[in-house]
Amino acid sequence: MTQALLFDVFGTCVDWRSAIARAVTKALPGVDALVFADAWRGEYDPAMARIRAGDRGYVALDDLHRENLHRVAERFGVRAPDALAQAWERLDPWPDTxxxxxxxxxxxxxxxxxxxxxxxxxxxxxxxLLPWHCILGADIARDYKPKPAVYLAACDALRLPPEAVMMVAAHNNDLAAARALGLKTAFVARPTEYGPNQTADLVAEADWDIIAPDFLVLADRLVDAR
Structure with a gap:
């Protein structure tokens, strides 16, 4: 029986693109806010990849966001205030979240x-207003998904075996990494995470334990599975 659910957040629980673009519009008038938001997010995985590869010690995502902000701002020929990086703390939940x-x-x-x-x-x-029972993830593992340590540290913190834990994500690669460690998996599509022209993660790409259109249906299916 599933005793705990772990959730990917950026894209799965919250709409980062709209909120970041809104913050960019306010802080950097005259910049194409959506293009800037996409470029900023585009630096996300490369920044973490250097840490996952061991080329850099663990650096919290807050600091990576700030570094990436200035890197992108330089490409756009603007100067961004450090405070803009805090926009990642003020993202909007999807309607069902x-x-x-x-x-x-x-x-x-x-x-x-x-x-x-x-x-x-x-x-x-x-x-x-996300009602978490606790907060787990990269900080307790001192590493970044999809490294196994992140999922396993979360299970260990809950004192649960992986098979009693379900990973919920809108990203197939996140679920694949969790399943490889024995966690159950649930896919909830967020087909506009990257805007109207999104091409990846539009559908489930494997037979995940639960495939649901939103969190409310996921809740119902968890009850049905008991």
Missing amino acids: VAGLHAIATHALIAPCSNGSIALMARLAKHA
Whole structure:
């Protein structure tokens, strides 16, 4: 039986693109905010890849976001305030997220398993009203998904074996990494995470344990599976 659910956050629980573009519009008038938001997000994985590869010690995502912000701003020929990096703490939940998490939380423990730091996740939860029972993820593992240590550290923190934990994500590669370690998996598509022209993660690419259109349906299917 599933006793806890871990959630990817950026893209799965919250719409980062719209909120980041809104913050860019306010801080950097005259810049194409959506293009800037996409470029900023585009630096996300390369920055973590250097840490995953061991070429750099662990650096919290807050700091990587700030470094990436200035790297992208230089390409755009503008100067961005450091405070703009805090926009990642003020992202909007998808319409089903909060109600769905509350429904799921009545049946199991829920926690983020995000590449965001504990500080970032706590402030984002306060802003978006995400009802986590605790905050797990990269900070406790001192590494970044999809490295095995991140998922296993979350299971260990909950004192649960991987088979009692379900990873929920809108990204097939995140679920594949979790499944390889014995976690159960649930796919919830977010087909506009990267805007109207998104081409990846539009559908489930494997027979994940649960495939649901939103968190409310996921909650129902968890009950049905008991």
